[in-house]
Amino acid sequence: MKLTGSRSYLSCEWFGVLAPFDPTCRLVTSPLFSPLSLGALRLLFAVYSLVTTITVLVFESVRFHDVHSFFSYFTDLSYIGLVAYFWASSVQTIVFVLSGQKAYPLQKWPRILQLLHVLLYTTITIFPIIVTVVFWSLLASPSTFSTRYSAWSNVSQHAMNSSFALFEIFLTNAGPSPWSHIMPCFVLFACYLGVAYITHATQGFYTYSFLDPSVEHGRLAAYIIGMGVGYCILFTIVKGVCALRCRLVSPSPLGPSERVQSEAIDEWEHIDVEQPKESTGSDA
Numbered sequence: 001m002k003l004t005g006s007r008s009y010l011s012c013e014w015f016g017v018l019a020p021f022d023p024t025c026r027l028v029t030s031p032l033f034s035p036l037s038l039g040a041l042r043l044l045f046a047v048y049s050l051v052t053t054i055t056v057l058v059f060e061s062v063r064f065h066d067v068h069s070f071f072s073y074f075t076d077l078s079y080i081g082l083v084a085y086f087w088a089s090s091v092q093t094i095v096f097v098l099s100g101q102k103a104y105p106l107q108k109w110p111r112i113l114q115l116l117h118v119l120l121y122t123t124i125t126i127f128p129i130i131v132t133v134v135f136w137s138l139l140a141s142p143s144t145f146s147t148r149y150s151a152w153s154n155v156s157q158h159a160m161n162s163s164f165a166l167f168e169i170f171l172t173n174a175g176p177s178p179w180s181h182i183m184p185c186f187v188l189f190a191c192y193l194g195v196a197y198i199t200h201a202t203q204g205f206y207t208y209s210f211l212d213p214s215v216e217h218g219r220l221a222a223y224i225i226g227m228g229v230g231y232c233i234l235f236t237i238v239k240g241v242c243a244l245r246c247r248l249v250s251p252s253p254l255g256p257s258e259r260v261q262s263e264a265i266d267e268w269e270h271i272d273v274e275q276p277k278e279s280t281g282s283d284a
Contacts, residue, residue, distance in 0.1 A: 015178065027173075
C-alpha cells in the first residue's frame with residue numbers, strides 16, 4: 001500500500017500536481033489585477049464564451065439544421081474547453097477572494113481533479129492559438145464576414161479565443177506547464193483526426209477541406225506533420241513565455257518551495273515510522 005501510494009504521488013508530481021497543491025495561490029492571482037478583478041474578468045469570459053457556444057449551437061440548429069456536426073469541429077471542441085476552464089477558474093478565484101485570500105477549494109480537492117485542472121489549463125493556452133492560426137491562414141474566405149452573424153461568430157471563435165488564451169498566459173501568475181503535459185495534450189490533439197474521419201464516414205463530409213485526401217493528395221501528410229510540429233513548437237514557446245513571466249513579475253520565484261523534495265514524500269506518507277526509543281540506563 002505504501003509503495004503504491006508513493007508511485008501515485010510521484011506520478012502526480014511528474015504531471016505538475018505537487019503537495020501541497022499551489023501553495024502560493026498562483027492559479028488564482030495575477031501580477032496586474034487584484035484577485036477580485038481577476039475573478040470578475042474570468043467570470044465575464046466564462047459568461048461570454050458560454051453564451052457564444054449556446055448561440056452558435058442554436059443558430060446552426062435552427063437556421064442550417066446542422067446541429068449534428070457541431071461537435072465534429074475542433075473549433076467548437078476547443079471553445080468548449082475555454083468555457084469549462086473559465087467557469088472553473090472564475091469560481092475558484094471568487095471563492096479565494098471570499099475566503100479572505102487564504103485558500104481556494106481546488107487546493108483540498110482530490111489529486112485527480114487537480115491534475116485535470118492543470119491539464120485543462122495547458123490545453124486552453126495551446127489549442128485556441130492553433131485554431132486561430134489554422135483558420136486565418138487556411139480556411140478564411142470572403143464569406144467569413146458576409147453576414148453579421150458570420151462576422152461575430154468567426155471573430156468570437158477564431159480571434160477572441162486566442163485573446164482569452166493570451167490573457168491566461170501573460171496576465172495571471174499561473175506557472176509554466178511541465179514538459180510531461182506535452183504528450184497527453186498532443187494525444188488529445190491527434191485524436192481529433194479520428195473525429196474528423198469518423199465524421200466523414202458517418203455524415204459524408206470533411207470538417208476541414210485540407211483533411212480531404214482526394215483533394216490534398218500528398219499535401220495531406222505535410223499538413224498533418226506540420227500541425228504536429230507546430231503544436232510542439234507552440235507548447236515550447238508558451239512554456240517559455242510563462243516561465244519568463246514568472247521570473248520577472250511573479251510574487252515569489254519558482255524554486256524549492258514549490259518543488260517536492262524526497263523528504264517531503266516520506267513525511268506525506270509517514271504512517272508507521274518507528275519512534276525513537278527512550279534512553280535507559282542499560283543504553284549507557
